[in-house]
Amino acid sequence: MRAIVDGEVVAESSDVVECQGYQYFPRQAVRMEWLQKTAKTADDLTCPHGVQFYDVIVAGRRHPRAAWAYEAPQPQMRQVADRFGFWQDVEVK
Secondary structure, three states, X not given: OEEEEOOEEEEEOXXXXXXXXXXXXXXXXXXXXHEEEOXXXXXXXXXXXXXXXEEEEEOOEEEEEEEEEEOOOOHHHHHHOOEEEEOOOOEEO
């Protein structure tokens, strides 16, 4: 499975976990140099799993909050610990 933005592969792995309708890639499969942490919003701070959003930046083009990871997943989300989800401008297929 791949996560693609602007024609570039941001993440690729056969070890993808589906959870609540999203695909989560292992950290080692993600081009971390293309991700930049965003400031947490008030909604982010209320997330019980410690969500951290990232902008995806490819060839100078920024895709705000297009990736995320849970820093402290509760038991019902443990399967996505150390994994990244993508949405909005990022196509997962």
